[in-house]
Amino acid sequence: MSSRxxxxxxxxxxxxxxGIAVVLALLVAPEDVDQGVSQRIFYFxxxxxxxxxxxxxxxxxxxxxxxxxxxxRRDFESYTWIHQGTIFGALTLITGSIWAKASWxxxxxxxxxxxxxxxxxxxxxxxxxxxxxxxxxxxxxxxICAVYALFGVALIPVSFFAIRLASDFIxxxxxTREGPQMTGTMFGSFLVCWVGITLLxxxxxxxxxxxxxxxxxxxxxxxxxx
Amino acid sequence: MSxxxxxxxxxxxxxxxxxxxxxxxxxTLPAMLLFVLSTLVVFHFALxxxxxxxxxxxxxxxALIFTALLGLARAWAPEREGGALDGLVLAPCDRSAIWxxxxxxxxxxxxxxxxxxxxxxxxxxxxxxxxxxxxxVLASIGICAxxxxxxxMAAASRGRExxxxxxFLPLAIPLIxxxxxxxxxxxGATYLTFLGLYDLVFAILAWAxxxxxxxx
Numbered sequence: 410m411s412s413r414x415x416x417x418x419x420x421x422x423x424x425x426x427x428g429i430a431v432v433l434a435l436l437v438a439p440e441d442v443d444q445g446v447s448q449r450i451f452y453f454x455x456x457x458x459x460x461x462x463x464x465x466x467x468x469x470x471x472x473x474x475x476x477x478x479x480x481x482r483r484d485f486e487s488y489t490w491i492h493q494g495t496i497f498g499a500l501t502l503i504t505g506s507i508w509a510k511a512s513w514x515x516x517x518x519x520x521x522x523x524x525x526x527x528x529x530x531x532x533x534x535x536x537x538x539x540x541x542x543x544x545x546x547x548x549x550x551x552x553i554c555a556v557y558a559l560f561g562v563a564l565i566p567v568s569f570f571a572i573r574l575a576s577d578f579i580x581x582x583x584x585t586r587e588g589p590q591m592t593g594t595m596f597g598s599f600l601v602c603w604v605g606i607t608l609l610x611x612x613x614x615x616x617x618x619x620x621x622x623x624x625x626x627x628x629x630x631x632x633x634x635x
Numbered sequence: 636m637s638x639x640x641x642x643x644x645x646x647x648x649x650x651x652x653x654x655x656x657x658x659x660x661x662x663t664l665p666a667m668l669l670f671v672l673s674t675l676v677v678f679h680f681a682l683x684x685x686x687x688x689x690x691x692x693x694x695x696x697x698a699l700i701f702t703a704l705l706g707l708a709r710a711w712a713p714e715r716e717g718g719a720l721d722g723l724v725l726a727p728c729d730r731s732a733i734w735x736x737x738x739x740x741x742x743x744x745x746x747x748x749x750x751x752x753x754x755x756x757x758x759x760x761x762x763x764x765x766x767x768x769x770x771x772v773l774a775s776i777g778i779c780a781x782x783x784x785x786x787x788m789a790a791a792s793r794g795r796e797x798x799x800x801x802x803f804l805p806l807a808i809p810l811i812x813x814x815x816x817x818x819x820x821x822x823g824a825t826y827l828t829f830l831g832l833y834d835l836v837f838a839i840l841a842w843a844x845x846x847x848x849x850x851x
């Protein structure tokens with residue numbers, strides 16, 4: 410496989426982009442007039458959240474392909490994307506919580522629809538792992554997990570609307586995060602951060618995929634030997 | 636017979652099998668009825684005096700969801716215990732008919748439990764209006780459609796009883812939002828539309844994917 414050889418190079422490039430992103434986000438981008446220094450977490454929080462969506466989406470896409478054409482490979486890929494999505498989802502919750510503390514003075518706010526959505530998704534995808542580890546390995550587990558992953562992408566927009574609707578009767582006053590428009594430098598820094606985080610997710614995915622495959626091969630080998 | 640009537644007769648036969656089993660063994664329904672009543676009584680003591688009706692209304696939904704879970708946990712038990720699942724999969728009918736039959740059977744159980752729960756709730760706590768009842772009906776369809784598929788997944792796993800609520804509750808959150816909203820919000824129609832959309836999306840998804848869950 411020639412694609413495996415470019416992984417160290419890719420990892421190096423990702424580190425470089427992330428390094429630039431940190432510098433841009435912390436030093437170059439102008440300070441937000443409204444929120445001050447705490448706004449800088451935005452450069453990581455939002456890209457991480459977008460990346461989590463991307464990971465869940467790719468996990469579901471691989472799941473769809475698995476149901477469509479089959480192949481154990483796709484099961485691993487779907488599983489690994491969802492694994493990354495859950496990691497980035499947890500990071501979204503953590504960074505969002507820190508931001509909420511900095512700008513609203515509370516660690517958790519039900520008024521932030523995005524955070525609530527991530528909490529629901531986080532619970533949903535944690536259950537994915539519970540499901541996966543309690544079904545015996547084989548073709549049926551691959552398909553069951555794939556179906557569950559597909560339910561996940563359907564749940565994202567449905568939950569999004571549900572939480573919007575719920576905030577009407579649970580929280581009549583919604584916090585607004587509207588400040589002045591982003592300047593060019595801010596937007597540029599944001600884009601670099603986004604690219605960096607997406608690359609990071611991809612590199613983590615590739616490494617994790619190799620790990621999971623090795624693990625499975627090892628188990629197979631062990632079973633064959635015993 | 637056209638393909639559609641054939642499909643419908645398969646579904647009806649499968650649902651009737653579950654209802655007949657229940658009539659003979661009485662495994663699930665009495666438990667659901669008793670559970671929903673006990674929960675409502677527990678809620679009386681859990682709610683401080685002077686709490687608004689809205690809070691009681693939220694608790695009604697907790698009672699309904701957990702009652703549904705009780706029924707769903709046993710939904711595939713007859714098939715599993717009798718080893719009938721392989722036979723069903725081999726039967727010359729569309730596999731999605733198995734899902735639809737099970738969904739209908741569970742829906743009958745849940746409706747029966749709600750026929751007890753809603754009057755009891757109106758008696759103990761707060762009046763229930765027509766929009767709220769429509770919300771319960773629409774949410775029940777979603778609960779059963781999604782729940783019977785997830786219960787089939789959970790039945791294939793080792794930790795059946797533990798896994799099902801974990802799989803089901805995150806998916807049930809939009810239903811609770813819709814149901815509670817239909818009950819307490821002045822714009823009930825929005826919430827009913829939302830519940831209808833949820834039912835549509837997830838029923839189609841479950842119908843299309845059930846085959847993959849059930850086959851070995």
